[in-house]
Amino acid sequence: MTYEAFNKQAATEIIAGFGSRAEMLVQILHGFIAKFGWISEDAIRQLADELNLSRAEVHGVVSYYHDFRTSPPGRHIVKICQAEACQAMGGRKLSAHAASALGVDMHSSNEDVTLEPVYCLGNCACSPAVMIDGKTFGRVTTDRFDDIVASLGESG
Amino acid sequence: MATTKIYVPRETAAISIGADDVAIAIARQAKVEGASIELIRNGSWGATWLEPLVEVVVDDKRIAYGNVEASDVADLFAAGFLAGGEHAKWLGPTIEIPYLVDQDRWTFWRCGLIDPLSIDDFRAHHGFKALEKAFDMGADAVIDAVKISGLRGRGGAGFPAGIKWQTVADAAGDQKYIACNADEGDSGTFSDRILMEGDPLGLIEGMMIAGYTVGASRGYIYLRSEYPLTHSILTRAITMARESGWLGKNIQGSGFDFDVELHLGAGSYVCGEETAMLESLEGKQGIVRYKPPLPAIEGLFGKPTVVNNVVTLASVGNIMNLGGEKYASFGVNRSKGTLAFQLAGNIKRGGMVEKAFGITLRELIEDWGGGTASGRPVKAVQVGGPLGAYIPAEQLDTPLDYEAFIEIGAMVGHGGIVVFDDTADMAQQARFAMEFCAIESCGKCTPCRIGSTRGVEVIDRMVAGDQREDNYDLLVELCDTMEGASLCAMGGMTPFPVRSVLKYFAEDFSPAVGVDE
Numbered sequence: 001m002t003y004e005a006f007n008k009q010a011a012t013e014i015i016a017g018f019g020s021r022a023e024m025l026v027q028i029l030h031g032f033i034a035k036f037g038w039i040s041e042d043a044i045r046q047l048a049d050e051l052n053l054s055r056a057e058v059h060g061v062v063s064y065y066h067d068f069r070t071s072p073p074g075r076h077i078v079k080i081c082q083a084e085a086c087q088a089m090g091g092r093k094l095s096a097h098a099a100s101a102l103g104v105d106m107h108s109s110n111e112d113v114t115l116e117p118v119y120c121l122g123n124c125a126c127s128p129a130v131m132i133d134g135k136t137f138g139r140v141t142t143d144r145f146d147d148i149v150a151s152l153g154e155s156g
Numbered sequence: 157m158a159t160t161k162i163y164v165p166r167e168t169a170a171i172s173i174g175a176d177d178v179a180i181a182i183a184r185q186a187k188v189e190g191a192s193i194e195l196i197r198n199g200s201w202g203a204t205w206l207e208p209l210v211e212v213v214v215d216d217k218r219i220a221y222g223n224v225e226a227s228d229v230a231d232l233f234a235a236g237f238l239a240g241g242e243h244a245k246w247l248g249p250t251i252e253i254p255y256l257v258d259q260d261r262w263t264f265w266r267c268g269l270i271d272p273l274s275i276d277d278f279r280a281h282h283g284f285k286a287l288e289k290a291f292d293m294g295a296d297a298v299i300d301a302v303k304i305s306g307l308r309g310r311g312g313a314g315f316p317a318g319i320k321w322q323t324v325a326d327a328a329g330d331q332k333y334i335a336c337n338a339d340e341g342d343s344g345t346f347s348d349r350i351l352m353e354g355d356p357l358g359l360i361e362g363m364m365i366a367g368y369t370v371g372a373s374r375g376y377i378y379l380r381s382e383y384p385l386t387h388s389i390l391t392r393a394i395t396m397a398r399e400s401g402w403l404g405k406n407i408q409g410s411g412f413d414f415d416v417e418l419h420l421g422a423g424s425y426v427c428g429e430e431t432a433m434l435e436s437l438e439g440k441q442g443i444v445r446y447k448p449p450l451p452a453i454e455g456l457f458g459k460p461t462v463v464n465n466v467v468t469l470a471s472v473g474n475i476m477n478l479g480g481e482k483y484a485s486f487g488v489n490r491s492k493g494t495l496a497f498q499l500a501g502n503i504k505r506g507g508m509v510e511k512a513f514g515i516t517l518r519e520l521i522e523d524w525g526g527g528t529a530s531g532r533p534v535k536a537v538q539v540g541g542p543l544g545a546y547i548p549a550e551q552l553d554t555p556l557d558y559e560a561f562i563e564i565g566a567m568v569g570h571g572g573i574v575v576f577d578d579t580a581d582m583a584q585q586a587r588f589a590m591e592f593c594a595i596e597s598c599g600k601c602t603p604c605r606i607g608s609t610r611g612v613e614v615i616d617r618m619v620a621g622d623q624r625e626d627n628y629d630l631l632v633e634l635c636d637t638m639e640g641a642s643l644c645a646m647g648g649m650t651p652f653p654v655r656s657v658l659k660y661f662a663e664d665f666s667p668a669v670g671v672d673e
């Protein structure tokens with residue numbers, strides 16, 4: 001996944017796309033994540049200005065939700081389901097495998113990849129499940145995980 | 157040459173195991189063979205264990221092929237797949253698949269059957285008929301029908317939908333709202349998703365009926381962000397409904413105005429709690445509100461608001477079409493109608509089974525589910541998501557009935573059934589219940605925010621064999637405090653799975669029980 005560096009003009013366009021309404025803050029932040037990959041201090045400052053909110057209010061919302069990361073992600077985002085249905089099918093083992101195969105700990109990133117926990121992808125009849133760059137995969141054995149990750153490398 | 161219709165689901169679970177690749181392979185193979193096909197991307201029938209489930213229409217009959225992989229496609233064509241030819245993956249007519257035959261498909265009957273993104277196909281399957289009927293009946297008669305149906309909130313709380321609608325209808329207010337809770341966060345649940353991906357217009361119709369009935373002109377769908385495919389399907393369905401005059405001003409000349417706005421959640425479990433969801437819809441932190449005031453009186457932006465789950469709203473169409481009495485004739489006791497049970501976790505035939513209330517856990521897990529995927533004995537079943545009790549194998553004959561479950565200290569919730577085999581370490585599951593609460597607590601009330609962290613610590617000490625009896629007493633006391641003093645179900649029900657482990661699986665707290673990590 002490729003992201004743009006944060007820039008005020010693109011940010012203003014996203015905010016305007018939601019009618020510059022403060023009640024759309026959560027939706028606007030999703031727009032920022034899709035465009036820039038993460039929420040920077042500059043982004044928070046601009047949101048506060050344009051939505052007529054305090055920086056503390058914006059910061060509060062950003063920090064409340066798991067989706068709004070505040071550091072740049074790696075090129076690929078790997079989320080591994082940690083919830084009960086996946087636990088019942090070896091999810092804990094898969095998480096440990098993913099961390100060692102990717103060489104990053106849960107909640108952390110390197111240039112290539114960000115590894116994050118997720119609590120249910122709604123794919124519980126095909127557990128364990130993972131989401132990679134927004135695409136859900138089911139029945140993910142450790143071997144299948146390695147295959148999927150290898151195919152990412154090929155596509156860049 | 158006649159065009160052959162082929163259905164390949166565009167549904168998260170089917171795609172997660174290759175449905176898109178199968179669709180591409182079919183299109184490619186048809187081109188190679190010069191065959192004329194129409195590829196329809198339907199929703200899922202819910203037989204997830206058979207996905208990707210491909211269907212070919214032969215003489216107006218849909219013939220199914222199960223667990224199709226892209227690599228099977230050339231072989232399928234060679235076996236006369238376009239004429240419904242025999243093949244190792246051949247299942248026969250879809251409507252004769254045993255998993256589907258014995259269901260009570262009331263709310264989900266269009267899922268799998270229709271093209272979810274075709275207004276014409278929706279209309280051809282009673283689409284918007286219920287809304288038109290509601291216009292004819294008038295608001296009061298609609299509320300009466302919903303009351304008579306006995307429909308209770310399908311999100312988990314089980315509150316009677318008719319009474320909620322009546323409250324909002326009676327509330328004074330220049331603006332009212334319908335807020336659809338599509339934040340299906342409970343592990344082991346995916347029926348909202350199957351409905352929204354397979355019959356999005358059915359949900360929109362339910363919201364419109366609710367809006368017409370209570371006098372609301374605006375609806376919101378709060379969809380969890382973990383469902384990106386659902387988001388794109390709903391977005392297209394809403395656009396289609398607007399373009400064809402089924403959303404907007406003066407709908408089909410009825411004088412009724414209604415529009416729907418789709419919002420994404422942002423990974424917070426507690427936003428499935430109705431007041432936290434309203435806060436999030438207002439663009440704020442998803443922190444639980446004190447009740448009262450009830451959302452029906454002061455909800456979204458302080459206005460009277462119907463907050464209903466996806467399946468609750470989608471059930472209304474059928475209640476309109478068939479009548480409240482008919483709906484209420486299904487089910488048992490105060491659990492009327494049907495629920496879409498979701499078989500998940502360690503289960504051989506996972507998927508969604510819509511049945512009248514009263515069916516037992518054992519019937520669902522053994523007859524539909526075929527037992528565990530691992531082939532090992534069932535040890536525990538968690539019903540109703542992360543706040544639901546772990547039910548031991550001895551209690552599998554409990555009927556699915558809201559009150560019968562409360563009696564055994566459990567809950568039906570949203571109908572998610574997560575099966576664990578005998579290798580599960582239940583102390584670890586109890587610990588996870590507390591850990592999950594610590595991660596997801598909104599932080600407003602102390603028992604939930606602090607109690608959950610202390611709960612993890614106490615369980616760790618018990619597992620380590622450190623003063624086990626004293627810590628056992630402490631954990632029970634902590635559960636009492638969380639249950640009695642938390643603001644919402646997050647802290648208030650986290651003790652349910654913990655207590656059930658203490659009651660039925662206490663031996664797993666022995667230090668001799670290994671940790672499987």
